[in-house]
Amino acid sequence: MFDRCSDRYITFSLICSFGFTERWRRQCVAALPAPRLAGTRGYDLMAGTGEVWPHLLKRFGDIGAITAVDISSGMHRRAMERLHAHRAHRIAFNEDNVLASDLPPESADFVISTFGLKTFNPEQHAQLAALIARVLKPGGVFSMIEASDPKGWWLRPLYLFHLRVVLPLVERTLLRGAQDFAMIGTYSTNFGSAAGIARLLRDQGLEVEFTRYFFGCATGVAGRKAG
Ligand SMILES: C[S@@+](CC[C@H](N)C(=O)[O-])C[C@H]1O[C@@H](n2cnc3c(N)ncnc32)[C@H](O)[C@@H]1O
Numbered sequence: 587m588f589d590r591c592s593d594r595y596i597t598f599s600l601i602c603s604f605g606f607t608e609r610w611r612r613q614c615v616a617a618l619p620a621p622r623l624a625g626t627r628g629y630d631l632m633a634g635t636g637e638v639w640p641h642l643l644k645r646f647g648d649i650g651a652i653t654a655v656d657i658s659s660g661m662h663r664r665a666m667e668r669l670h671a672h673r674a675h676r677i678a679f680n681e682d683n684v685l686a687s688d689l690p691p692e693s694a695d696f697v698i699s700t701f702g703l704k705t706f707n708p709e710q711h712a713q714l715a716a717l718i719a720r721v722l723k724p725g726g727v728f729s730m731i732e733a734s735d736p737k738g739w740w741l742r743p744l745y746l747f748h749l750r751v752v753l754p755l756v757e758r759t760l761l762r763g764a765q766d767f768a769m770i771g772t773y774s775t776n777f778g779s780a781a782g783i784a785r786l787l788r789d790q791g792l793e794v795e796f797t798r799y800f801f802g803c804a805t806g807v808a809g810r811k812a813g
Contacts (some may be wrong), residue, residue: 588592598756598757598760599637599701607637607701608637611637611641611805612777614730616645617797618807618808618809619727619729619789624648626650627651628653628694628695629654629655630698630699630700631697631718632699632702633654633665633703635656635662636669645747649676651677651678652678653677657684659679661674684713684714692724693723694721694726698730699729699730700731701733703730703777703805704770710784712786714786715789716790719790722792722811724813728811729809730793730807732777733774733804734780734798736800746771748770750771753768753770754771779802784807787809794809
């Protein structure tokens with residue numbers, strides 16, 4: 587599915603979120619504790635078209651390398667050709683399934699991930715939490731964010747209407763009948779919030795802070811591996 591979506595993904599997500607996806611990526615980077623050393627290297631898990639890299643490289647200009655990890659090479663190919671050619675020397679790519687990954691232990695100073703959690707179930711979140719705990723070096727840092735279900739917010743019905751009705755409608759009209767994003771509302775409400783993955787990361791021994799963004803329409807986790 588993601589190979590099919592890669593051409594339209596960026597435009598769609600920017601327009602339909604009224605810019606919120608960009609704001610949340612920036613906030614996810616802001617929540618990343620500062621890596622301890624200059625020239626750090628790390629992973630962008632479920633990297634897609636590398637939307638978070640400009641924010642990451644702006645905040646930490648001395649990052650040595652980002653390895654994009656994604657199951658879809660279509661997303662990455664397009665990203666490198668159209669968007670990131672000028673920073674290609676700092677980007678590596680690993681076509682990999684994070685749920686069955688053999689990324690080396692203690693190989694990352696940081697792990698970042700934006701909008702890659704909602705399609706996974708709790709068992710898969712546990713696998714991901716174990717992967718993050720394994721690949722981080724002692725003292726390594728992480729931050730992740732995902733669109734969530736803003737339970738208790740009085741405008742929640744309107745927000746869910748936007749996700750479940752407006753987005754599929756825009757998709758059918760603007761994206762000429764594509765059906766690739768019609769599940770976003772369902773995925774986000776099934777996901778709930780990042781509170782579950784926060785617990786799983788703590789179970790792995792990581793220090794974790796949980797944050798709600800814009801009334802809980804997005805939630806995130808950030809923290810550090812002791813050491
Ligand atoms: C919604 S996109 C997020 C892209 C980007 N990080 C962003 O900020 O928009 C989710 C990405 O996760 C990738 N993905 C889905 N399942 C995966 C898996 N099991 N392992 C690695 N990547 C996966 C997809 O190919 C897709 O590029």
